[in-house]
Amino acid sequence: MKAINETENINSRIRKDRVFLGLVVLFSVITVSPIILIISKLIEKGYKQLSFGFLVEKTPDTMEAMTAIANNELIPGGIVNGILGTLLMVAMAAVIAIPIAIITGVYLYENQGKWLANITRNVSDILQGVPSIVLGLISYLWVVKYVTNGFSALAGSVSLAIMMLPMIVRSTEETLKMIPQTLKEAGLALGIPYWRVLTGILIPTGFSGLMTGILLAVSRVIGETAPLMLTALGSRAINMNISKPTSAIPLLIWEFYNDPNMVDMIWSSSLLLMIIVLAFNLTAKQFAANRK
Amino acid sequence: MNTNILQVKDPILAIENLSVAYDKNVAVKDVTVGIKKNTVTAIMGPSGCGKSTLLRVLNRMHELYENIHTTGSVTLNGEDIFKMSAIKLRRKTGMVFQRPNPFPTMSIYDNVIAGYKLNGINQKKQERDEIVERSLRDVALWDEVKDSLTKKGTFLSGGQQQRLCIARALAFNPEIILLDEPTSALDPVATSKIEDLLITLKEHYTIIMVTHNMSQAARISDYSLFMYLGELVEYGKTKNMFTNPQDRRTEEYLTGKFG
Amino acid sequence: MNSDKITKIVLFSVSFIILIVAGGIVFSLVGGAIPSFKTFGFGFITSSHWDPTEGRENYGALPFIAGTLITSFAALVISFPLSFATSLFLGEYYRNTRVAKILGTMVDLLAGIPSIVYGLWGFYILRPFLIGIGFENQGFGVLTSSIVLAIMIIPYATSLSNEIISMVPNDLKEAAYSLGSTRYEVIRYVTVPAARSGIFAGYILAFGRALGETMAVTMLIGNSNIIPDGLFSTGNTMASVIANQFGEADGLKLSSLIFIGLLLFVITGIVNSIGKLIIKKMN
Ligand SMILES: Nc1ncnc2c1ncn2[C@@H]1O[C@H](COP(=O)(O)OP(=O)(O)OP(=O)(O)O)[C@@H](O)[C@H]1O
Ligand SMILES: [Mg+2]
Numbered sequence: 001m002k003a004i005n006e007t008e009n010i011n012s013r014i015r016k017d018r019v020f021l022g023l024v025v026l027f028s029v030i031t032v033s034p035i036i037l038i039i040s041k042l043i044e045k046g047y048k049q050l051s052f053g054f055l056v057e058k059t060p061d062t063m064e065a066m067t068a069i070a071n072n073e074l075i076p077g078g079i080v081n082g083i084l085g086t087l088l089m090v091a092m093a094a095v096i097a098i099p100i101a102i103i104t105g106v107y108l109y110e111n112q113g114k115w116l117a118n119i120t121r122n123v124s125d126i127l128q129g130v131p132s133i134v135l136g137l138i139s140y141l142w143v144v145k146y147v148t149n150g151f152s153a154l155a156g157s158v159s160l161a162i163m164m165l166p167m168i169v170r171s172t173e174e175t176l177k178m179i180p181q182t183l184k185e186a187g188l189a190l191g192i193p194y195w196r197v198l199t200g201i202l203i204p205t206g207f208s209g210l211m212t213g214i215l216l217a218v219s220r221v222i223g224e225t226a227p228l229m230l231t232a233l234g235s236r237a238i239n240m241n242i243s244k245p246t247s248a249i250p251l252l253i254w255e256f257y258n259d260p261n262m263v264d265m266i267w268s269s270s271l272l273l274m275i276i277v278l279a280f281n282l283t284a285k286q287f288a289a290n291r292k
Numbered sequence: 293m294n295t296n297i298l299q300v301k302d303p304i305l306a307i308e309n310l311s312v313a314y315d316k317n318v319a320v321k322d323v324t325v326g327i328k329k330n331t332v333t334a335i336m337g338p339s340g341c342g343k344s345t346l347l348r349v350l351n352r353m354h355e356l357y358e359n360i361h362t363t364g365s366v367t368l369n370g371e372d373i374f375k376m377s378a379i380k381l382r383r384k385t386g387m388v389f390q391r392p393n394p395f396p397t398m399s400i401y402d403n404v405i406a407g408y409k410l411n412g413i414n415q416k417k418q419e420r421d422e423i424v425e426r427s428l429r430d431v432a433l434w435d436e437v438k439d440s441l442t443k444k445g446t447f448l449s450g451g452q453q454q455r456l457c458i459a460r461a462l463a464f465n466p467e468i469i470l471l472d473e474p475t476s477a478l479d480p481v482a483t484s485k486i487e488d489l490l491i492t493l494k495e496h497y498t499i500i501m502v503t504h505n506m507s508q509a510a511r512i513s514d515y516s517l518f519m520y521l522g523e524l525v526e527y528g529k530t531k532n533m534f535t536n537p538q539d540r541r542t543e544e545y546l547t548g549k550f551g
Numbered sequence: 552m553n554s555d556k557i558t559k560i561v562l563f564s565v566s567f568i569i570l571i572v573a574g575g576i577v578f579s580l581v582g583g584a585i586p587s588f589k590t591f592g593f594g595f596i597t598s599s600h601w602d603p604t605e606g607r608e609n610y611g612a613l614p615f616i617a618g619t620l621i622t623s624f625a626a627l628v629i630s631f632p633l634s635f636a637t638s639l640f641l642g643e644y645y646r647n648t649r650v651a652k653i654l655g656t657m658v659d660l661l662a663g664i665p666s667i668v669y670g671l672w673g674f675y676i677l678r679p680f681l682i683g684i685g686f687e688n689q690g691f692g693v694l695t696s697s698i699v700l701a702i703m704i705i706p707y708a709t710s711l712s713n714e715i716i717s718m719v720p721n722d723l724k725e726a727a728y729s730l731g732s733t734r735y736e737v738i739r740y741v742t743v744p745a746a747r748s749g750i751f752a753g754y755i756l757a758f759g760r761a762l763g764e765t766m767a768v769t770m771l772i773g774n775s776n777i778i779p780d781g782l783f784s785t786g787n788t789m790a791s792v793i794a795n796q797f798g799e800a801d802g803l804k805l806s807s808l809i810f811i812g813l814l815l816f817v818i819t820g821i822v823n824s825i826g827k828l829i830i831k832k833m834n
Contacts, residue, residue, distance in 0.1 A: 013736070020738075028633075028640040031658065036657075123573045134580070141579045226766055266671060273665060353728065382731040389726065
C-alpha cells in the first residue's frame with residue numbers, strides 16, 4: 001500500500017461521508033416541510049371562519065358575501081351542504097365498494113397462482129393507477145348520461161367507488177396473506193364450513209388490516225375534486241336525493257376559489273377538509289399499529 | 293493470573309480486559325489474550341458464548357450498532373485499534389462472514405477489487421489485474437473462474453463464493469484475517485478446500501477463526517481459545533488443549549458433554 | 552349443492568365485477584372517443600390546433616400530451632433529490648428509530664393532502680413567491696405546477712425505495728464496512744446498486760401518479776392550449792384540459808375530451824405496468 005496521502009485520503013473521505021449525511025438530513029427536512037407549511041397556513045387563515053355556524057349553515061350567495069366583506073364582517077353561513085354531500089357520496093361509495101372489494105380480495109387470496117386470479121389482480125392494479133379524472137369521465141358516461149339523466153350524487157359515488165375498489169382489494173389480500181395458514185387449516189379441520197371459516201376466523205383475525213385499508217381508501221377519496229366536477233357538479237342547497245346534483249367540501253372549495261367574493265371561505269373549508277382527511281388517515285395508522 | 297491462559301510474547305494483536313455488552317447484557321467478559329503472528333487461532337465454545345461478538349470487535353464491526361458498548365483495550369502492532377480511524381483498522385483486518393456474501397451487483401472481478409474501489413483508490417488496469425489474479429490464485433479460485441471474471445459473483449457455488457469472499461478480504465493485503473464460521477454453510481468438499489487454503493495463508497497472514505467444528509480446529513489451528521458464557525476459559529497450543537485440557541469446562545466441551 | 556361450492560361461486564362471481572368495470576372503462580372510453588377519431592384520425596395526437604369555435608371546430612391533443620409529459624418529468628426531476636434523501640433517511644441512516652417514524656408519518660401525510668389543497672397552496676403561497684423572484688405569466692406555468700407535483704409524488708417515490716433500501720441485507724453492508732468503507736461509500740457502491748431496480752420502479756410509479764394529477768395542475772399551469780416551450784411557459788395537461796373544458800362540452804368537443812381521457816388511461820396504464828413489471832422481476 002502506498003502510504004503517501006493515506007491519511008489525507010481517509011480524512012477527505014470522512015468529510016465526504018459527513019457532508020453526504022448532512023445533505024440527506026437537510027433534504028429530508030425540506031421534503032416534509034410542505035406538510036407543516038400547508039397545515040399552518042390553513043390554520044392561520046382558516047380558524048377565524050371555523051365556527052359552529054360554519055358546520056350547520058348553508059353556503060351564502062355571492063351578494064351576501066360581498067355585503068359582509070364591504071362591512072368588514074366575516075362571511076356568514078357555512079358549508080353544511082358540502083359536508084352532507086361529502087358524507088352522502090363517500091358513504092354511498094363505501095357501501096358499493098367495500099363488499100365487492102373484500103370479496104374480491106378473499107378470492108385473490110384463495111386462488112394464489114391461478115391464471116384468472118392473476119389477471120384479476122393485474123387488472124385491479126391497473127385500475128388503481130387510473131387517474132381520478134378519467135373515472136369521473138366514466139361515471140359521467142355511465143351514470144349521468146344513462147342512469148340519473150343529469151349530474152347526481154350517485155354519479156359522484158360511482159366514480160369514488162371505482163377509486164376505492166382496487167385499494168381495498170389489495171389491502172384485503174395482503175392482510176389475509178399475513179394470517180398464518182394454520183389458523184385456516186385448524187378451522188377447516190374442525191369441519192367448519194368454508195364460508196364460516198372465512199367470516200368467523202379469517203376476517204375477524206384480519207379485521208385491523210381490513211379497517212386500515214378501508215379507512216385509507218376513504219381518506220383518499222374524501223378530498224377528490226376532479227371526478228366530482230364531472231359527475232356531482234355541486235349545489236348551493238342541501239341535497240340528499242341521490243339523483244340530483246350535490247355539493248361536496250372539495251367542490252365548494254373549487255367554487256370559492258373561482259369566486260373572488262368567497263375567497264375567505266376557502267381556508268376554513270380546506271382546514272375542515274384537512275382535519276377530516278387527517279382524522280381518517282391517523283385512525284387508519286392506529287389500526288395498522290394495533291395489528292402488531 | 294489464570295494459568296490456563298497462555299502468555300504470548302510479542303503478540304501482533306493484544307486484547308486486554310475486553311468486555312462487550314449489548315445494552316446491559318454482557319456478552320464478552322474481561323477477556324485478556326495475545327494472538328501470535330502468522331498462526332491460525334481458533335475460537336471455540338458453545339453457542340452464544342460470545343465468539344462472534346469478540347471477533348467482530350476486532351475490526352470494530354460493533355460500532356455499526358448503537359446498543360453495543362465495549363471497555364478494555366485492543367492493540368494491533370502496539371497501536372490502539374480504538375484510537376486509529378476505523379477505516380484504517382478495517383483495511384488491516386479482513387473479515388469473512390459465516391454465509392458467503394459477494395456483492396450481488398458486482399462481477400467476480402469487481403468483487404475482488406471491491407476493497408480498492410470502496411476505498412476510493414484508483415489504480416491502473418494492469419495493477420488491478422495483477423491484484424485480482426494474485427488474490428484469486430491465493431484462494432485457489434483463479435483456474436476455476438479466470439474465464440468468467442465478468443460474471444456476477446453470485447453465480448458461483450457456495451464454496452466458490454466463500455473463497456471469493458476470502459479473496460476479497462486478501463486483495464487489500466490485511467495483516468489479520470478474521471473468519472466467523474466460514475465453512476458452516478458449506479459442504480465437506482468445499483470445507484476442506486478452505487481449510488487447506490487457510491493453512492497456506494498463514495504464511496503471510498495471521499488468521500483468527502471462529503469455529504464450531506472441533507475437528508476443524510484440531511486440523512488447522514495452531515492455537516485455540518475456549519470461551520464459555522462470555523469468559524475466556526482456556527487458551528493455548530491446540531495440540532495441548534485437545535490432548536490435555538486444563539479446565540473441566542474445556543474438557544467437557546471437547547468430549548461432547550455439552551455444546 | 553354444498554355450502555363450500557356456493558361460497559366459491561359467490562367469490563368468483565363477485566370478483567368478476569372488477570373485470571367488468573375495467574372492461575367497461577375501456578369500452579366506454581373507446582366508444583366515446585370514436586366520433587373524434589372518425590373526424591381527426593391519428594392527426595388528433597399530432598395536431599396542436601385546439602379550436603372549439605363552432606363552424607371551424609378542430610381538436611388536436613399534442614399540446615396536452617406534451618404538457619403532461621413535460622410537467623410530470625420535471626416534477627420527477629425536482630422530487631428526485633428530495634425523495635432519494637428521504638428514503639435514505641428512513642431506510643438506512645435512521646432505520647427503526649423514533650425520528651424516522653415521525654418523518655415517515657409526515658411523508659405519508661403528504662400523500663393524504665387533497666390535490667385541491669396543494670393547488671391552493673401553490674396558488675396563494677408558491678406563486679407570489681415565484682412572481683417575487685421574477686417569474687413571468689403571473690407565476691403560472693410548467694415550473695409552478697411541477698414544483699407542486701413534485702411534492703405530491705414524493706410519498707409514492709419514497710415509500711417503495713425506502714422499503715427496498717431497508718431490505719438490503721445487513722451482511723452485504725457489513726462486508727463493505729469490513730473492507731474499510733465509509734457509510735457514504737457503502738451506500739453508493741453496495742446499498743444503492745443492490746436496491747436500484749426497486750428505486751427505479753418507485754420513480755416510475757411516481758411518474759405515473761404525476762401524469763394523472765388534475766386539480767393542482769389545473770390551478771397552476773395557466774391553461775393555455777399551447778405546447779410549452781420551456782419551464783416558464785404556460786400550458787395545459789391532459790387531465791387539466793378535461794377538468795377545464797368539460798363543463799361546456801358536448802358533441803365533437805366532448806368526444807375529443809374523452810379521447811384525451813382514453814390516451815391518458817393508456818399512457819398511465821403503460822407507465823404503471825412498466826413499474827409493476829420491474830417490481831415483479833425483482834422478486
Ligand atoms: N445483536 C444482538 N443484540 C443483543 N444481544 C446479542 C446480539 N447478538 C448477540 N447477542 C447476545 O450476545 C451473546 C453472545 O452472542 P454471540 O453471537 O457472540 O455468540 P456466539 O458464540 O457467536 O454464538 P454462535 O456459536 O451461536 O454463533 C449471546 O447471549 C447473544 O444472545
Ligand atoms: Mg456466532
